Amino acid sequence: MSQPERGDRPEQRNLVLILARAFASNLAAAMFLVDADGTVVYYNEAAEQALGRRFIEGHGMPASEWSTVFAPSDPDGEPVAFEDLPIGIALLQRVPAHGVLSITGTDGVAREIEVTGIPLFAHVDDFVGAVAIFWEP
Amino acid sequence: MHVRIRGCRGTIASPGADTMRYGGNTSCVEVRLSSGRVAILDAGTGIRELGVQLMDEGVTRIDLLLTHLHVDHLEGLGTFAPIWSPDVELHIWGPASPLASLAERIATYFSPPLFPAVLPEVAARIEFHDASGHEWEVDGVRISSDAIVHPGATVGYRIREGDRVLAFLTDHEPALAADLRTTPTEWISGFALMDGADLLIHDCQYTPEEYAERLGFGHSSTEHVATLAERAGAGRVVMYHHDPMHSDAQLEAMRADVLRRWEVEEDRVVLAAEGDTFDL
Numbered sequence: 054m055s056q057p058e059r060g061d062r063p064e065q066r067n068l069v070l071i072l073a074r075a076f077a078s079n080l081a082a083a084m085f086l087v088d089a090d091g092t093v094v095y096y097n098e099a100a101e102q103a104l105g106r107r108f109i110e111g112h113g114m115p116a117s118e119w120s121t122v123f124a125p126s127d128p129d130g131e132p133v134a135f136e137d138l139p140i141g142i143a144l145l146q147r148v149p150a151h152g153v154l155s156i157t158g159t160d161g162v163a164r165e166i167e168v169t170g171i172p173l174f175a176h177v178d179d180f181v182g183a184v185a186i187f188w189e190p
Numbered sequence: 191m192h193v194r195i196r197g198c199r200g201t202i203a204s205p206g207a208d209t210m211r212y213g214g215n216t217s218c219v220e221v222r223l224s225s226g227r228v229a230i231l232d233a234g235t236g237i238r239e240l241g242v243q244l245m246d247e248g249v250t251r252i253d254l255l256l257t258h259l260h261v262d263h264l265e266g267l268g269t270f271a272p273i274w275s276p277d278v279e280l281h282i283w284g285p286a287s288p289l290a291s292l293a294e295r296i297a298t299y300f301s302p303p304l305f306p307a308v309l310p311e312v313a314a315r316i317e318f319h320d321a322s323g324h325e326w327e328v329d330g331v332r333i334s335s336d337a338i339v340h341p342g343a344t345v346g347y348r349i350r351e352g353d354r355v356l357a358f359l360t361d362h363e364p365a366l367a368a369d370l371r372t373t374p375t376e377w378i379s380g381f382a383l384m385d386g387a388d389l390l391i392h393d394c395q396y397t398p399e400e401y402a403e404r405l406g407f408g409h410s411s412t413e414h415v416a417t418l419a420e421r422a423g424a425g426r427v428v429m430y431h432h433d434p435m436h437s438d439a440q441l442e443a444m445r446a447d448v449l450r451r452w453e454v455e456e457d458r459v460v461l462a463a464e465g466d467t468f469d470l
Binding site for chain 2: 068
């Protein structure tokens, strides 16, 4: 027996991402979902409000864009690099992380938020992406 | 590829006068590949009779593809005669869980007090294979599996021989995670398995009214099946995993509902019945 390529099937999102998206779409808290490459695959209405950008406009954003476009900074006002963001840590180190940040939405409004980033694994150790849940304290 | 329904009831075996036409045995589908290789989808009570036949034929190599390990999909394994033959090589495919291997999970059922024997006591040579999101080939036939929406680790299967495709997604509730009418198909659980299938065997346990009261139970309604079959461009859809409380007459009313929604030729919507055969 051999393990061939994907074959005739169309692209299919991993079930964990499908369920995470469904969870986010029903969650009152802001939730931001990226795939294993860091590309935005979904964020919900509460996140749209905090980020000042509708999902239909933010869909497909690469990490290089979303990690800077919202100008994340720490409580002292220092910019926070992608690898130090909670969701950046979840993506790169594949461990949960938590932090307090200031972000500026594309609507120009600055907000202080608490963020928890969580890596998503499917079927034992298949890394499929990460999620950030955040709220204004 | 030759397909035969051996059991199509969900949840619990349901023999009786009201289920005579479509049958009371739980999930099991026999698949004969053109090479002669035997593959079996699920090991519900329908597998018992098949086992007797396979022993009569002298079949010694069998691939058993389990969708998940809920009892109605596994309870026939202990009475599957080939498992007690030292001449048989049995390959069992199915989903592992994050914490336990497929063999460990099956052993939970296949041990006292639920069953009198334990797995190491069976005579057949068994090999276990994780089928959680894998793709492999048997005699040139491509078999794919993907995790699908149902409580606990569960997979669906796609079997492609030449240009013919059989998709088997019993115990599946994609509507829990998506609006099936409008969501892009890459975000619909199991869609890649069923896309363009010539024969789509799919969970159809509920009416829409019943589904509204059983959200999250892991099953689909007639409305869901009609939508999925249409979006997947299925050749024929086989309504499967009949509710144990549904009589033959109720099942026929559900088929009429699928036809009303999908609006295709009558022979493209089939109620699974024990003994039904399909040649692909």
